Amino acid sequence: MSCRIINALLTFHVSRLTFHVSRLTFYVSRFPIILTPMWYVYLLRCGDGSLYTGSTTDVARRVAEHAAGQGARYTRARRPVTLSGAWEYPDRAAAQRAEAHFKALPRAAKETWLAGRWPLAGGRFAFEVMGDPAPFHFCPRCGGALEWRPSETESEPVPVCAVCGRRDYRSAKPCAAVLILRAGALLLVRRCREPYLGYWDIPGGFLNEHETPADGARREAREETGLEVRLVEFLGFYLDTYEYCGDRFATLNCYFIAEAEGIPQASDDADDFGWFPLDDLPTAIAFEHTPRVLADLRRWAGGRAGQQDETS
Numbered sequence: 001m002s003c004r005i006i007n008a009l010l011t012f013h014v015s016r017l018t019f020h021v022s023r024l025t026f027y028v029s030r031f032p033i034i035l036t037p038m039w040y041v042y043l044l045r046c047g048d049g050s051l052y053t054g055s056t057t058d059v060a061r062r063v064a065e066h067a068a069g070q071g072a073r074y075t076r077a078r079r080p081v082t083l084s085g086a087w088e089y090p091d092r093a094a095a096q097r098a099e100a101h102f103k104a105l106p107r108a109a110k111e112t113w114l115a116g117r118w119p120l121a122g123g124r125f126a127f128e129v130m131g132d133p134a135p136f137h138f139c140p141r142c143g144g145a146l147e148w149r150p151s152e153t154e155s156e157p158v159p160v161c162a163v164c165g166r167r168d169y170r171s172a173k174p175c176a177a178v179l180i181l182r183a184g185a186l187l188l189v190r191r192c193r194e195p196y197l198g199y200w201d202i203p204g205g206f207l208n209e210h211e212t213p214a215d216g217a218r219r220e221a222r223e224e225t226g227l228e229v230r231l232v233e234f235l236g237f238y239l240d241t242y243e244y245c246g247d248r249f250a251t252l253n254c255y256f257i258a259e260a261e262g263i264p265q266a267s268d269d270a271d272d273f274g275w276f277p278l279d280d281l282p283t284a285i286a287f288e289h290t291p292r293v294l295a296d297l298r299r300w301a302g303g304r305a306g307q308q309d310e311t312s
């Protein structure tokens with residue numbers, strides 16, 4: 001390689017390096033957050049119902065210390081403690097200002113503030129330090145915090161908005177699925193999305209808001225297989241759970257038995273399809289409730305074969 005080329009390459013790399021260093025300097029000077037830990041004002045609910053306020057860079061560690069009786073004299077005598085909320089600040093001084101501000105509030109104001117999770121003296125509510133992974137901490141109507149309160153009619157506590165009092169009713173999400181049969185074989189599609197990526201699956205999905213289960217089953221069949229199905233019979237309801245965005249919720253799955261003409265075309269959630277005899281189905285089939293569905297389907301098909309034997 002000639003000296004000129006080496007020189008040119010060197011110059012190029014040095015200029016690139018200088019560029020990166022100058023960019024890094026730019027970011028470091030602009031966003032000191034990158035290099036310094038965030039500070040948090042955190043609130044603990046003590047065993048006697050009172051609130052304890054503290055500031056730290058590591059909320060989880062402080063909560064564990066308070067829970068073990070090593071955090072503060074106040075909390076040691078009032079255990080158990082639970083984390084009620086935390087707000088995020090760029091530095092210690094800002095966190096301590098907010099802490100002093102919060103401590104000076106009357107008790108009722110503290111509770112209102114906490115229930116609404118409003119920004120505390122400019123700090124952002126630090127949702128991610130809350131221990132519970134379920135995202136439903138907030139009232140869908142007013143944004144107030146949901147609290148689990150004892151109910152007169154139910155054995156378990158129920159989520160109620162601490163600000164507007166609306167109860168957040170939760171129930172299984174309805175889904176519809178379709179068991180497409182042809183000459184004793186069941187049509188399955190292969191999932192190309194999580195959950196259960198790569199598993200065989202029965203065509204189906206979540207219902208739209210104003211859709212009947214039968215309409216939803218026909219739509220899902222159309223979307224995932226390209227087939228227009230004729231629903232033959234309703235097989236049953238099956239409860240299961242589904243995970244989405246870190247939330248695990250119940251599903252109510254409605255299964256229909258169907259027939260269809262034509263050649264399937266896998267699309268939407270599916271990238272392949274196959275016809276499987278009912279006595280030779282693949283083992284890697286998506287979702288926990290599916291073996292119960294397939295057992296019921298085999299029973300249904302067996303009963304039907306018996307009826308046909310009697311009439312022929």
Ligand SMILES: [Zn+2]
Nearest residue numbers: 139142161164
């Ligand atoms: Zn509310």
